[in-house]
Amino acid sequence: MPRTRRTAPPAPEGNAALEGDLGWAVRMLSTAFSRTAIGAVEELPGGPRGYLVLVALSVGEPPTQLVLAGQVSLDRTVMTYLLDDLEAAGLVARQPDPRDRRARLVGLTDAGRDAVTQARRKIAEAEHFVLADLDDSEAVQFRTLLTRIARTAQRSTGLADC
Amino acid sequence: MPRTRRTAPPAPEGNAALEGDLGWAVRMLSTAFSRTAIGAVEELPGGPRGYLVLVALSVGEPPTQLVLAGQVSLDRTVMTYLLDDLEAAGLVARQPDPRDRRARLVGLTDAGRDAVTQARRKIAEAEHFVLADLDDSEAVQFRTLLTRIARTAQRSTGLADC
């Protein structure tokens, strides 16, 4: 929850040396998007990560918690807390997996489906706002390239563990 | 420092619903880049943020701590710790600002200049690795668009404070 600040944050000021830096640019984009999109997901239990889980559940068959964790690239210990909160809010339901009594299948409830739809609409507005500098064809191009990178990035995640 | 894991992380697995999500893609890119580039900056005090500060200092006149904080979009309280460590390592030097005795000007030492040069070379390799899916012209395009977004994002940072 935002509180009033006693002291002002440092004023943003450009620096030519940073603009070639991929890490800096990614951080700026990430921060700007978080701030813009926070309103779209702050009602959801777990905030951004709760949203991520709901979106992942919105297609396909109910996965086990472990498979779900792999899809959204979250630790399975985090998944437990997250699902506890989402289930308490009535947005998801856990059922025993008939094929493996250790596992539990996670599915969206009707309320969960409504919540994703609403949140997704607000998220789309936030995405549009953050990419406002780009014209339509540039925005499409950017998203296409970013998605390709992200797909590969997800595959390589969890490998370098030695 | 990486420790051996007792339990394996969840296996990465694709999910079609996520691939249109800008937040997810940014998170994947950010995570992948962090993991890839960590080796380039782990020797530096403050890690990635230490690197960021050194890069910002590599052009122009020595700024005050507050101006520097604005350039790299870090809080001024974080800047204090960071500069303490960087100064202890002999990479930066703080001098009193002759025009304002409250302020201190931060500059790179020769050792600091060497450290940035070295780190920048390793970072460039990491950037290349993360963008490996893109051909040369696509990579240029992606970086150009991302930098434009990031520049605007930085300007808008620190405004929404109500």
Place this chain on the structure above:
DNA sequence: TATTGTTATACTCTATAACTATA
């Protein structure tokens, strides 16, 4: 013996408040 889900703990990062010395 290995795996799914759970719980507990520790560590990092970040945000905020409060203090000092100057302006």
Place this chain on the structure above:
DNA sequence: TATAGTTATAGAGTATAACAATA
């Protein structure tokens, strides 16, 4: 009264270890 820098504290987020039930 406001600002530059510092210090201290609390809260998220994350990672790891260890446990119970099941394979």
